Amino acid sequence: MDAPREATGKRVSLSASEVDQIACAVRELTMVPHSALRFTIERAVDTISSEIPGVIVECGVWRGGCSIAMLEAQRAAYGRVVRPVYMLDSFRGLPPATIRDGLLAIKWQRSVDAPDYYDNCRASQVELQTALDEFGFTREDYRIVAGWFADTLPAVVAELQSQGIALLRLDADWYEPTLTCLEQLVPLVSKAGLVLLDDYYAWDGCARAVHEFASRSDVPYRIRSIPDFAGAYFFKKSFRDATDKV
Numbered sequence: 001m002d003a004p005r006e007a008t009g010k011r012v013s014l015s016a017s018e019v020d021q022i023a024c025a026v027r028e029l030t031m032v033p034h035s036a037l038r039f040t041i042e043r044a045v046d047t048i049s050s051e052i053p054g055v056i057v058e059c060g061v062w063r064g065g066c067s068i069a070m071l072e073a074q075r076a077a078y079g080r081v082v083r084p085v086y087m088l089d090s091f092r093g094l095p096p097a098t099i100r101d102g103l104l105a106i107k108w109q110r111s112v113d114a115p116d117y118y119d120n121c122r123a124s125q126v127e128l129q130t131a132l133d134e135f136g137f138t139r140e141d142y143r144i145v146a147g148w149f150a151d152t153l154p155a156v157v158a159e160l161q162s163q164g165i166a167l168l169r170l171d172a173d174w175y176e177p178t179l180t181c182l183e184q185l186v187p188l189v190s191k192a193g194l195v196l197l198d199d200y201y202a203w204d205g206c207a208r209a210v211h212e213f214a215s216r217s218d219v220p221y222r223i224r225s226i227p228d229f230a231g232a233y234f235f236k237k238s239f240r241d242a243t244d245k246v
Contacts, residue, residue, distance in 0.1 A: 012078075013046065013049070014041065014045055014076055014077055019038050019041050020038070021076075022041050022072045023037045023038055023069065025072065025135075026064075026065040029064050029065035029068060030062065030063065030064075030069075031062065032065065032171075032198065032230070033228065033230040033231075035227040035228045036227075036230035036231045037065070037066065039226045039227065039230075039231070040066050040069060041070065041072075041073045043196070043233075044069075044070040044073045044167060045074070045077045047193070048074065048078075048083055049077070050192070052167075052191075052194075053163075053166060054163055054165040054167075054189070054190045054193065055085070055086055055163055055164075055165060055166065056084070056085045056086065056166060056167045056168075057085070057086040057156075057165050057168050057169070057185060058087055058088065058171065059169070059170050059171065059177075060170065060173065060177075061087045061123075061128065062089070062118075062123045063128060064123075064131045064132065066169060066171070067085045068135055068137075070085055081141040085141070085142045085143075087128065087143065087144050087145065088152060089125075089128075089144075089146065090146070090147060090148050092122060094120050094173055094174065095148070095174065095176070095177065097174055098175065098176070098205075100174075100176070100204075100208060101174045101175050102203060104203070104204070105173075105174065105203050105204065125146055129144070148177075149172065149180050150177075150180050153180065153184045153185070157184050160188050161188070164189070165185060165190065165193060166190055167196070168181075168189055168193070168195045168196070169196040170195065170196065170197055170198060170206075172199070175205030175208050178197075178205065179209035182213040183213060186236065192237060193235070193236045194233060194234075194235055195233060195234050195235075195236065196226075196231060196233045197223075197232045200223070200231060210223065219236075220237075221234045221236075222234055222235075
């Protein structure tokens with residue numbers, strides 16, 4: 001990797017080779033497609049270099065691949081972790097899919113022997129902690145929040161009121177947890193902050209929750225696609241501020 005850049009207030013970015021190195025380093029810790037993983041790494045650094053206020057939050061971390069990638073991206077760009085990453089997960093797998101999540105989701109959750117089942121997307125907190133320790137991160141670099149989002153988010157929201165969120169990554173799969181995260185956390189996302197939607201194209205419930213939330217918000221969110229339709233995202237902007245960009 002190239003020599004790290006210190007956070008100086010100047011816009012920085014990682015080279016393509018640096019991004020690929022980080023993506024390869026966390027490959028066994030994530031189910032996220034390569035294009036979406038690269039996008040996440042690049043956006044984490046871009047969000048910080050753009051001086052968007054707040055921490056980074058990921059809801060649904062599994063074994064920690066994306067969260068660790070965002071920490072590694074900071075270390076590569078600045079030589080240290082500039083913004084801590086909050087990692088929220090039940091560590092009990094996914095809750096039962098409902099009809100709002102679509103028949104495909106219900107079928108997937110019943111297919112316990114399928115190669116992409118991953119024990120109902122379950123990973124233990126011990127696995128995550130081991131990975132963080134192996135990468136050499138300290139407890140100041142991150143915070144692990146264990147439990148169902150509906151139970152843990154009120155305390156997280158209270159803690160982050162003054163700091164805000166610069167980048168929010170949602171990997172909650174189903175309708176109910178995705179909507180819960182959107183409703184409680186997007187109000188904390190800073191102006192021009194980024195919301196990543198891992199399951200927007202994967203599961204009907206996620207898409208339904210996103211559009212339901214957007215329709216209630218009275219904000220003209222533009223849902224954009226990550227390359228290869230490996231997810232989606234939007235920026236928190238209340239209005240267009242120029243005619244030549246959104």
